[in-house]
Amino acid sequence: MRQQHPQARVALCLEQPAVHLIAFLEAYEWIGLYPINPLSLQKFREAFVTSRAKDDAKDARYLAELLLTHHDKLKPWAPQDSQTRAVQQLVFHRRAVVDERTGLTNRLQALLKQYFPQALVLCGEDLWRPLATRCLLKWPSLQAVQKAKPATLKQFYYLNGSRSTQLLEQRLALIEKAVPVTDQTALIQSFVLRVQLIGRQLQLVQQTVGHYDQQIAQTFTQHPDHPIFASFPGAGPVLAPRLLRSCEEIRLLARRPSQTVSTDGGSNAPAEHLAGRCYGSRFAAVRMFFLLSRSC
Numbered sequence: 001m002r003q004q005h006p007q008a009r010v011a012l013c014l015e016q017p018a019v020h021l022i023a024f025l026e027a028y029e030w031i032g033l034y035p036i037n038p039l040s041l042q043k044f045r046e047a048f049v050t051s052r053a054k055d056d057a058k059d060a061r062y063l064a065e066l067l068l069t070h071h072d073k074l075k076p077w078a079p080q081d082s083q084t085r086a087v088q089q090l091v092f093h094r095r096a097v098v099d100e101r102t103g104l105t106n107r108l109q110a111l112l113k114q115y116f117p118q119a120l121v122l123c124g125e126d127l128w129r130p131l132a133t134r135c136l137l138k139w140p141s142l143q144a145v146q147k148a149k150p151a152t153l154k155q156f157y158y159l160n161g162s163r164s165t166q167l168l169e170q171r172l173a174l175i176e177k178a179v180p181v182t183d184q185t186a187l188i189q190s191f192v193l194r195v196q197l198i199g200r201q202l203q204l205v206q207q208t209v210g211h212y213d214q215q216i217a218q219t220f221t222q223h224p225d226h227p228i229f230a231s232f233p234g235a236g237p238v239l240a241p242r243l244l245r246s247c248e249e250i251r252l253l254a255r256r257p258s259q260t261v262s263t264d265g266g267s268n269a270p271a272e273h274l275a276g277r278c279y280g281s282r283f284a285a286v287r288m289f290f291l292l293s294r295s296c
Helices: 019-025 038-046 056-070 082-115 130-138 142-146 150-159 165-177 185-221 226-230 239-255 271-295
Strands: 010-015 031-036
Touching: 010 019, 010 056, 019 031, 031 038, 031 056, 038 056, 082 185, 082 239, 130 150, 130 185, 142 165, 150 165, 185 239, 226 239
Parallel strands: 010 031
Antiparallel strands: none
16 A cells, blocks of 8 residues: 555554554554544444444444544544653663562562571662672572671672671671571572572663663653753652653543544533543642652
């Protein structure tokens, strides 16, 4: 069709939700997308067929007829700009990597509680931080850390950013007085292999989070709405791009077709209902900002 009519545009009607299909088709400038609410298609179909049985082939014809006869009443899909989509995708994937880090951390904590509970104090609260992973890779058991000299331990904590004299003395006293959960070498070694595996995985995951932070900062700085979101109180380098992504999602919800179209081209949705939906989306944006600001 594109080869036969290189200068023409094609209008395509889609039943929502079709997020992945829209993301694929919106890259083609010669295709105009018209997302249709499923309820709109249902009402249009029921105007001609009393049966409520659904058929994909017939629904496709009804979508084409709806677009052909009422295209002036339908709102075309307006794709987001490339910068906004880039920020959204980077923030989304960073969140997924952070969730993977949380899962690995919880797994590591559960393993340490079974054979080396003192590590939860020696490595700090966040087991995904470089100090914790390096400590577990260097001394993966209580027996191993008790063989280390106090001077070696002091140098390790100092080089990894833990320079509190009081905290260091508490950790050294704990190492000296600690009693191992078990002395069975084979059992300890089985835990050590898994702990060191998770430690190396956490190091790679944390490096990936850092790479995402760099790309997000670079892309977010070039976004035209950067001054607005960066000016919000408490919106730092992590929260500000998340606010941008969340606000864009609310904009998409507000633009998503929600009216039911009748056969005469009118809308069956009351004006008060539509106005309330618009007001509700703005209220959700403000509420979301305050919730994210408090959790920062």
